[in-house]
Amino acid sequence: MTSNSLPYALIFDMDGTIINNTAIQARAFQLLFRDLGLTTNARRLLERLNGMPATNILKTIFTHSVPEKQLKEYAAQREFLYRVLYWDKRKEVAGLTQFLQAARSAGFKLGLGTGSASDTISYIIDHLDLRRYFDVIVGTDDVDKGKPHADTYSRTCEKLGIPPERCLVFEDAIMGEQAAYKAGMRCVALTTSIKAEKFQAPLHVMKDFTEITPAQVLELLEQSPATPKPNKELAQRNYMKL
Structure with a gap:
């Protein structure tokens, strides 16, 4: 053939x-950053890096090395925040x-x-x-x-x-x-x-x-x-x- x-x-x-959930994704990241004491602008970050796995996105915001296990925990926290924020807004x-x-x-x-x-x-x-x-x-x-x-x-x-x-x-x-x-x-x-x-x-x-x-x-x-x-x-x- x-x-x-x-x-x-x-x-x-x-x-x-x-x-169409990018704004919600950004909000979840921003809440995580606030909890971590970071000032990174999540919306601008996602304009460049959206589409990458969350752990890889998170790697780019730290000036020091962060263990993979810790990055996964941060990503899980962001995912929880995202689901709570998006629960009633899921729409194609x-x-x-x-x-x-x-x-x-x-x-x-x-x-x-x-x-x-x-x-x-x-x-x-x-x-x-x-x-x-x-x-x-x-x-x-x-x-x-x-x-x-x-x-x-x-x-x-x-x-x-x-x-x-x-x-x-x-x-x-x-x-x-x-x-x-x-x-x-x-x-x-x-x-x-x-x-x-x-x-x-x-x-x-x-x-x-x-x-x-x-x-x-x-x-x-x-x-x-x-x-x-x-x-x-x-x-x-x-x-x-x-």
Whole structure:
């Protein structure tokens, strides 16, 4: 079977992509920082690093070495704060379910690739009854290195059985966009977390899934076959070498 006889696959990030939760994530980090006596601005931090595992994000704010066990405890505290803050606010991004249904009907394979652990994935997608739409779900428990490394998206397309050049990633974060390019995939950007000009080279930029259809996605893929190379300035800064 040739590559061109295979379907296309659409791979979705979770936080900030299928749900608009970046402000809540930032608030949870900010409360943690306050408890630790830190003055780091969580919203600005997430503009740069959103999409990475929480322990890796936390590594960047300390001027001294912090044991991995302690970082995991801080990350667990942040996760608890996030869940309390987000409990009654869990809601999919506008148009998501209709888009997923239409994409499946159009023959696309669908995957979820996130830096979250399995219990956090369940907290979102099972509450919103979204699991049934995804052929494959990959989280931080399934890979060695999180975003901006390619592992999350490479593993997702491997499990889908679709080559990377036939995969399109939906992302809201710089780290996720770079991970897509490192994995040899193209990207559509959502402006739920950062402004459009912050991204490198997405095929399309949108605020939610009411602004695109599977037919338009197919047209974008057919018209723009080349995958951008990762931007060294964005993908290889010191705080990303984790």
